[in-house]
Amino acid sequence: MPDLLIRGAWIIDGTGAGRRRADLAVTGGVITEPDGAPAARTIDADGLVLAPGFIDMHAHSDLAVLTEPAHLAKVGQGVTSEVLGQDGLSYAPVDDDTLDRLRRQLAGWNGDPDGLAWDWRTVGQYLDRLDASGLAANACYLVPHGTLRALAVGWEDRPATAAELARMRTLLAQGLREGAVGLSSGLTYTPGMYAPTAELTELCRVVAAYGGYHCPHTRSYGAGALAAYAEMIEVSRRSGAPLHLTHATMNFGVNAGRAEEFLALVDAALADGLDISLDSYPYLPGSTTLAALLPSWSTEGGPDRTLERLADPAARARIRVDMEESGSDGCHGVVADWATVQISGVRDPRLADRVGRTVAELAGDGGATEAFLDLLVADRLGTTILQHVGHEPNVRAIMRHRVHTAGSDGLLTGARPHPRAWGTFPRYLGHYARELGVLTLEGAVARMTGRPARRLGLHRRGLIRRGYAADLVLFDPLTVRDTATFEAPRRPAAGLPYVFVNGTAVIDDSRPTGALPGRTLRRRTTGETR
Structure with a gap:
């Protein structure tokens, strides 16, 4: 007897092929063909689309999956698997000292929750902890380069020694053996930003040997964006590691209308035989x-050294020049436009009145840059922001590309975080497919399912096929949409009444069930991720 029979759905299978109307059964968490036998449960899916569960290629849920295991931000929008360990910074592998610094450095991304037992140190132990705690959605993990560098080199701006590079290679190989799907790097974040191209190339050779991929946050998304993308393509070319350009954007005024130049770089590399994919968020x-x-010079040494410099008048004066005149590397090589930088969250509740205001609006007699520096000190570097620097033609051009996939890059903490953490996937389906026609519905689904599953090497996931895991979403193609806004970012998606993870409903008739059927998906030595 099947556990579930879904009747009369329009099936979009994740390959990009056209939809077809059919029934589908689920038995033991696996997709099966209906054989006429009565099912334990039947859902009448007339008018609904049945798709594979969505895969978030860029998630910042590294702690949220432990502290809020129901994970409604993601499963509520149809996400059944996500990739953690992004942007070169996360919490494994670590030692005691590195973990303490990372908790402070990443408080703006992930919070620093009280009462969490930090009882892992290796990648394998972290993944084991996720499985033991229970997951609403499946999770993959990237070994974070910045964390490796913190362990082996520290937070200093210098090349790694031969011994330090060897240690990073060893730690990376261990993490890949323990199930990580690849390596992430964060080349505008301390300490990953201090790595030369040669270091990344050597580490990516390890990634290639284990069948993983490199997922970089590049050195610039502003004035140096094209050069930064070209550097990552060259690393892939030299190392043999597949490349996934995450949150692939062309932002700031200097890049308005230049998406085609970026995509030409990608196309040329693909024509040369390189294995490249990318993701973006639809905002x-x-x-x-x-x-x-x-x-970057002001953040060398980690959070404590940074705060010391922010208290030094000479260092603050140098920062002002970098931000206001020469264009700092932190602002991606452009002069800071404080009217585009909006506070989305603070660590110190006494600073809550700053949320929703731009740095320009916070400027006092000392000017906006002084207000920026003062807030960093007052909030102990824990402030999060929105940057209003994108361009709609660039967003549309990039999402149309044949190797594009979907990633939310969603931060889940703060008073008013980016709504992409709650709305990315229904926004692709509703706004960009149904309303604007930038993508077909089948094309949008492929970007969220089959394509990312191929990049991750997922074993029998990401498509609707017999014998594949029953990670499934039922949605109404006429009403599916994002409702999260910048003013109310935690509103749930509309038009997705059913979400199944490994055959178990996590959203059932539009209501969360609290079930935790997800698990970690770990890359094996065969190259498959199970």
Whole structure:
């Protein structure tokens, strides 16, 4: 007897092929063919689309999956698998000292929750902890390069020694053996930003040997964007590691209308035989920490050294020049436009009145840059921001590309975080497919399912096929949409009444069930991720 029979759905299978109307059964968490036998449960799906569960290629849920395991931000929009360990910074592998610094550095991304037992140190132990705690959605993990560098080199701006590079290679190989799907790098964040191209190339050779992929946050998304993308393509060319360009954007005024130049780089590399994919979020503003805008020299040594410099008048004067005149690397090589930088969250509740205001609006007699520096000090670097620097033609051009996939890059903390954490996937389906026609519905689904599953090497996931895991979403193609806004970012998606993870409903008739059927998906030595 099947556990579930879904009748009369329009099936979009994740390959990009046209929809077809059919029934589908689920038995033991696996997709099966209906054989006429009565099912334990039947859902009449007339008028609904049945698709594979969506895969978030860029998630910042590294702690949220432990502290809020129901994970409604993601499963409520149809996400059944997500990729953690992004942007070169996460919590495994670590030692005690590195973990303490990372908790402070990443408080703006992930919070620093009280009462969490930090009882892992290796990648394998972290993944084991996720499985033991229970997951609403499946999770993959990337070994974070910045975390490796913190362990082996520290937070200093210098090349790694031969011994330090060897240690990073060893730690990376261990993490890949323990199930990580690849390596992430964060080349505008301390300490990953201090790595030369040669270091990344050597590490990516390890990634290639284990069948993983490199997922970089590049050195610039502003004035140096094209050069930064070209550097990552060259790393892939030299190392043999597949490349996934995450949150692939062309932002700031200097890049308006230049998406085609970026895509030409990608196309040329694909024509040369390189294995490249990319993801993006379907919004114009970006999101990061306020501290990420600081020049790289001012963040050397980690959070404590950064705060010391922010208390030094000479260092503050140098920062002002970098931000206001020369264009700091933190601001991606452009002069800071404080009217585009909006506070989305603060760590210190006494600063809550700053949320929703731009840095320009916070400016006092000392000017906007002084207000920026003062807020960093007052909030101990824990402030998060939105950056209103995107361009709609660029967003549309990039999402149309044949190797494009979907990623939310969603931060889940703060008073008013970016709505992409709650709305990315229904926004692709509703706004960009149904309303604007930028994508077909089948094309949008492929970007969320089959394409990312191929990049991750997922074993029998990402498509609707017999014998595949029953990660499934039922949605109404006429009403599916994002309702999260910048003013109310935690509103749930509309038009997705059913979401199944490994055959178990996590959203049932539009209501969360609280079930935790997800698990970690770990890359094996065969190259498959199970």
